[in-house]
Amino acid sequence: MNSGPADPATAAALARLYDLDLADDPGDVDLYRALADRVRGRVLELAVGTGRVAIPLAAAGHRVTGVDNDRHMLDRARARAAAEIGGSGGSLELVEADLFGLTLPEGAAFDFAFLALNSLMALGTRTAQQAAIQALADHLVPAGIAAVDVWLPDADDLARYDGTRILEWARPDPSSGAIVTKTGSAQYDAATGTIALTTIFEEGPQGAAALRWVRSDRLRLVSADELTGFAEAAGLRVETLAGGYDLEAHGPGSERAVLVAIRT
Numbered sequence: 001m002n003s004g005p006a007d008p009a010t011a012a013a014l015a016r017l018y019d020l021d022l023a024d025d026p027g028d029v030d031l032y033r034a035l036a037d038r039v040r041g042r043v044l045e046l047a048v049g050t051g052r053v054a055i056p057l058a059a060a061g062h063r064v065t066g067v068d069n070d071r072h073m074l075d076r077a078r079a080r081a082a083a084e085i086g087g088s089g090g091s092l093e094l095v096e097a098d099l100f101g102l103t104l105p106e107g108a109a110f111d112f113a114f115l116a117l118n119s120l121m122a123l124g125t126r127t128a129q130q131a132a133i134q135a136l137a138d139h140l141v142p143a144g145i146a147a148v149d150v151w152l153p154d155a156d157d158l159a160r161y162d163g164t165r166i167l168e169w170a171r172p173d174p175s176s177g178a179i180v181t182k183t184g185s186a187q188y189d190a191a192t193g194t195i196a197l198t199t200i201f202e203e204g205p206q207g208a209a210a211l212r213w214v215r216s217d218r219l220r221l222v223s224a225d226e227l228t229g230f231a232e233a234a235g236l237r238v239e240t241l242a243g244g245y246d247l248e249a250h251g252p253g254s255e256r257a258v259l260v261a262i263r264t
C-alpha cells in the first residue's frame with residue numbers, strides 16, 4: 001500500500017481491514033481463473049496483497065507466485081493459503097519485493113502474469129506504472145498472457161472528490177466481532193491527474209472507545225489509451241481492451257479498462 005511507513009500494529013490492522021473492505025466482491029476472480037486455465041502454466045500476480053485472487057487460482061490447481069512489498073498483507077495471504085489451497089495440486093509462493101525494477105530469479109518463466117484491481121493506480125507515478133507493466137512483460141514466456149485492470153472514474157465521480165468525508169460502510173469484523181466503520185475522503189487534483197485518499201477505520205465494541213486506523217494513498221489515474229501505450233512500450237501486443245470483467249468491448253462510459261495482452 002502506498003500510505004508510507006506505518007508502525008507494525010497499524011500495518012497489520014490495515015491488512016486485516018483490507019480484507020473486510022473487500023468483502024464487497026469486485027467480481028474479477030472468474031476472469032483471472034479463465035486466463036490461468038487458458039495457459040495451463042505458471043502464474044504470476046504482482047501486488048498480490050492478501051491473496052484475494054491468487055489463492056482461488058492456486059486452489060483451482062494452478063502454480064502461482066505472488067509479489068508484494070507489504071509484509072503484513074503477505075502474512076495474511078500465507079495464513080489463508082495454508083487453510084484454503086489444500087490438496088488441489090496448486091501452490092502459492094509469496095515473495096516480499098518492490099515491483100519497481102523487479103527481477104525474480106525464475107526470469108521469464110511465467111505463462112500468465114497480472115496486476116488486479118487498481119494496483120497499477122496505487123503505484124502513484126507514471127514511471128512506477130510503466131515499470132510495473134514492464135515487470136509483467138519481462139517475466140512472461142514468449143506468447144505468455146498479461147492482464148491489467150484499472151478503474152476509470154467519470155467526470156461526476158471526480159467532481160465529488162472535493163475532500164468531503166463520507167461514511168462508506170459499517171460492518172462486523174468476523175475475526176473479532178467488533179463493529180468496524182469505514183469513512184473516507186477523496187481529493188482530486190486535475191494538475192497531476194491523481195486522487196489523494198484518506199481512509200479512516202474505527203472499530204470497537206459499542207459504547208466503548210474505538211480504535212482508529214488511518215491510511216493515506218495517492219492513486220494516479222490511467223486512461224485506457226495510456227494503459228495500451230504502457231503495454232506496447234513493454235513489448236506486449238494488446239489482444240483485448242475491455243470495459244469490464246466479462247471482457248465486453250471498452251467504449252464511452254466504461255467504468256474500467258481491462259487489458260489482456262500477449263508477450264511478443
Ligand SMILES: C[S@@+](CC[C@H](N)C(=O)[O-])C[C@H]1O[C@@H](n2cnc3c(N)ncnc32)[C@H](O)[C@@H]1O
Pocket residue numbers: 001002022046047048049050051052053067068069070073097098099100116117118119122123
Ligand atoms: C489494491 S491492493 C491489491 C491486492 C490484490 N491484488 C487484490 O486484488 O486484492 C494493492 C497492493 O499493491 C501492493 N503494492 C503497492 N505498491 C507496491 C510496490 N511498489 N511493490 C509491490 N507491491 C506494492 C500493496 O501492498 C497492496 O497489497
